Amino acid sequence: MKPFVYHQPKSIEEASVLSAKNWEEAVLFAGGTDVLGLLKDGIEEPKEVINLKGLEGLDQIDFTKGKELRIGALVKIAQIAEHPAIKQSFPALAQAAAQTASPQLRNMGTIGGNICQRPRCWYFRGDFHCLRKGGDECFAVEGENKYHCVIGGGPCYIVHPSDLTVVLQALGAKVTIVWKGGQKTVPTSQFFVLPEEDLYRENILKPGEIVTHIHIPVPDSKMKSGYLKFKERDVWDFAVVSVAASVRIANGRIESGRIVFGGVAPKPWEEETLNRELKGLPLKDADLQKLKALALKEAEPLEQNAYKIPLARNLMLSLLKELMPIIPN
Amino acid sequence: MAENKIIKSKFFFEEEEIEQLAEVSERKYRPWPNNDKLKVVGKGITRLDGYDKVSGSATYAFDVILPRMTFAKTLRCPHPHARIKSIDTSKAEKIKGVLGIITYLNAPKIKWYGNSFLFDPHLRYEGDEVACVAAVSEAIAEQALKAIKVEYELLPFVVDARKALKKDAPKLHKEGNVVRGKPSKYNRGDLQNGLKEADVVIEQTFNTQVEIHNPTEPHGSVVNWNGDHLTIWDSTQGVFRVRSQVAAALGLPESNVRVIKKYMGGGFGSKLEAGKYTVMAALLAKTIGRPVRIALDRREMNLAVGNRPDSFQTLKGAVTKDGRLTALYLKSIGSAGAYPAGTGCAWPLRSMYDCPNVSVEEYGVYINAGRARAFRAPGHVQGFFALEQLIDMLAEKVNMDPLEFRLQNYAHEEPNWHIPYTSKLLKQAYLVGAKSIGWEQRNKVAGSQSGPIKTGIGMSSQIWWGGGGPPAYANLKLNRDGSVQIIAGSQDLGTGTYTILAQVASEVLDIPVEKIEVILGDTDTAPYCGSSGGSTTAASVTPAVRDAAEQMMDKLYSAAMAQFDLPKNKIKYAKGKFSTVEPKPRVLTIGQLARKMGERVLETVGRREANPKGYAINSFGAQFAEVAVDTNTGKIKVQKIVAAYDIGRVLNRLTIDNQIHGGIIQGLGFALFEDRILDRNTGKMLNANFHDYKVPTIKDTPEIEIHIVSETDNRLSNTGVKGVGEPAMIPTPAAVANAVYNAIGKRITSLPLTPDKILMALQS
Amino acid sequence: MPNKKKPSSLSRRQFIKGVSTGVAGTIATTKLARALPIEKLEKAAPPEGHLPLELKVNGKPYQLYVEPQTTLVEVLRNELQLTGTKVSCNHGECGACTVLLDGKAVYSCHILALDAQGKSVTTIEGLLNGEELHPIQKAFIKKDGYQCGFCTPGQIMSTQALLLKNPNPTKEEILDGLSGNLCRCGAYPKIIESVEEAAKVK
Structure with missing residues (x-):
């Protein structure tokens, strides 16, 4: 690891000031599970590392009944997986947390770091001067692209690696971003960006901006949510494909719902057409099959990743069947 | 009394037959009875080096x-x-x-x-x-x-062996891209006759990937x-x-x-x-x-630092309609990497079955990638993946049960040299394994279950050498307090060598294992033993330890005879004590006896005896796999593996089970996950880490049932041990692949069996 | 969080004050390459680019200066010579370096030493009582829960973390708890038995 200057600010303001340079200059560091990997491999070689662990008040989970769940950015993944109220009211989130990485990494990694982590594309992580690192080629396009995106890509074909983001978006979560002199709260659907919007970053954060909290509205009793993650190997692996859904069920129909896919696109992937189709859908197998044909309809797989499309569709169906009593044909 | 002698010693180490002069012991000992009659050998003694390993005090080179x-x-x-x-x-x-x-x-x-x-x-x-x-x-x-x-x-570079064989491919070495300049060939009988004689001929290609140690x-x-x-x-x-x-x-x-x-x-x-x-x-x-x-x-x-080379294998199998193999053919291409290395995988096809007409052509090819090295059963893991699927395909074509087909083509003598085996209990292994997995419950028609989770059962045989041979030596030192040291130039890789050597000496000397210290892996202090590879360590070194211990017993008897002034038949020995009743009851522990000797340390040198002439020495076994395939995702869950082996005598039940588990789990890694990915456009490795190069985790552990069908191979050596380290891994990928076919009715012919391949096969 | 009251980035003055009131007696007995006796610490400026680190390892307090990029395992192995903790991947991808940090299993290769500021670290050596093995260590011997032994300290530390949290784990919970530790020898079935045995004995 290249030596760096180390800061451990005591206030968000101080952290914001320290990090308000450019990305090459200073990097934010929370649990460090992702950043350390980047530093060790020389993918990022910042002059300064700003450790956020000293910031007060960001390590809390606050649950206001009937209102919202607020998770501080420094809350560990393991705390989310084990939190009784989250397990009770947001099972999809607890499941996603429990399926992230490995036990040790869940004890180390934070939710803030998880949603801000960099892509796992092996060209990005490897010794390749790729587009995302300022080069002029995406090596995945003509290369080994089994794990790359099938939709939303171009000119770079990463997938967003986080499990939690997929669920957060399905649950309608918002992210609070703070900087010196200001703050805003945005839905996750507006937090992540595609390569065509920003080739070098995966989200809207600017230098000096820090994610402090995640807010999740508390669902009513008719809402059900779930998460299915498909990975080749049960531990460590990021999702090959994952799907999160939250659906409101009333009178034998889906009243409304959101389906979000992970592992298929450079950001958590949500399709308006699919969500619209969910509205008023009867809980019948035949109707679900229609959904299947609709999901990822615009996908354009690369040479080695076409399997992700049937995989995502099958997972979606399995998840919906888990969440709802389906009437067979 | 028989002495030591120098002979020409020949045996298989990994895939190579080595011939060397070796000094062997000519002393013959009464074969040990079966393990149930022995005191220490065969028991699940905990490891001598356990304390060091669990306390963190074991010092590795790294430390x-x-x-x-x-x-x-x-x-x-x-x-x-x-x-x-x-x-x-x-x-x-x-x-x-x-x-x-x-x-x-x-x-x-x-x-x-x-x-x-x-x-x-x-x-x-x-x-x-x-x-x-x-x-x-x-x-x-x-x-x-x-x-x-x-x-x-x-x-210019080339990272695909098939491309490297093309005329215009970039050259790595002056002699061209074929290792040693030409393919290696083997023929027996007449391939064309064998193909003609057959009612069914199947040709199929199989590919296996590069695996990193x-x-x-x-x-x-x-x-x-x-x-x-x-x-x-x-x-x-x-x-x-x-x-x-x-x-x-x-x-x-x-x-x-x-x-x-x-x-x-x-x-x-x-x-x-x-x-x-x-x-x-x-x-x-x-x-x-x-x-x-x-x-x-x-x-x-x-x-x-090495890898298991990939293989691109084209096989032909010919069989009569009553299920008799008439011909087997293999052309294989394997990547040696950038420098010379062995890549062959023909031994399974040459030696597993009784087939009169066999033809093999193998190309080792230089590519611009890390050089291959021996990797746990080199050639055999790849070879069996192809051969055992081909065998299942042939059996299906002639409407035979795959197990029955294997029994029908059972090699009763070594097919390459037409000599008998020192022992072969493969048939017993087949039958015990089949019973244990519930062979009759497999799908009669592959893929016939409705899903979405489909289960299947498959099997694979295996053959390996693992008989070891001389030279291998062990020094045994008896100290004045009755404590014993065994010193040998071998090494314990985690297989339990420290412990089994102590068990052998303990058995002979009739003293507790705790009194025996084993010292390995030091060229300055130890007599020569070969490298620990080829599943030869136990088979080579334990007989030398027995020889050393038996000589020590002779020495101690002589001392007791001198001390008691009695002939041997008037003296009894048990549990570390010599005793006699003549002329009055007297007892001497071996420590006391040793103290009577002028030297403070009594020493013997044990030697591995020669292997028996005119016999083939092989370990045999079979594995049966039960898998569940999720047709929604293509994921294979290996639920159960039954392993049945003929490996001669078991020395330690704990460590042998552990080693077989390990072989199976490594086999599952090869079958399901592991794959060196080289970027075809830049020639660089993309997954040179433990995240993207996926080795099995504890969650991938199937239920494993182990049956050892052999008691001992007394024809082989004075301990009757054959090796198991490599045999444990050989059949796993093939057994899983056959089980997957049985589950989904699609044959996946390239490793690893990743979900994308299964899913796309199911879509087609 | 335990380190909350104590700001981790201590000024030198605070650091030395903390030392002189608390643990001066122990420091002389620790054998550290770079841990200086207290008088010297007061006078000597830290080596360039180094920051003070105060942590407890296996119950003993230590003070030393580290470069910020130093990982916890580098301190444990290189400075404290606690070589029972192994490094195999150095990327948090295998578990050989597992130690407990305030009772929780973490990868010591993938955490900055400065993130252990004010915390308590337990390594494999810390499980022993003198030369006496911990019951978990005994269980691994009894059930042969290893082969080459290189990943074993990590496996045992994960077992300790699991059993601290959950003294009677089910088989599934054992698989989960040990899932962050690779064993390339594939001794998993015997590792599972060892954990079951350890849970029974404890």
């Missing part, structure tokens, strides 16, 4: 700390094929804490890999050594690597000079081999080089030879006058 020790790191070529145009180390030399740098410019020209050098300006793969730096810390050494300026001339302890050494004497703490499977190679490389007498290995964190074949890193460290240590530690990182482990 050796010497005064003034320095740290070395290696600069490796980032390109698949290049030539060094210029190299400038001046900036790196100026970094505070950097002590020495060697490159091809200042290092002696030491031959390596036959036609290359320790530092060769012609770099043939991503990972080839460019420079080595010693510094006061690893971090500073790494910093220095970044400061070395190298200008490379990039050369990835032992948990990184390859590495700590080296220390005392004048012209060099001591090496090495993570190795063969201390004497490392000694010869390093001494030759440095031009030292072997007597000046000491290699020590007490513990090592896994090798699986990758640590069977000396590493360049050891010699580089020794050169640096000599220059800077301080000890050097060199330990590879995980990326280097993936790039530069």
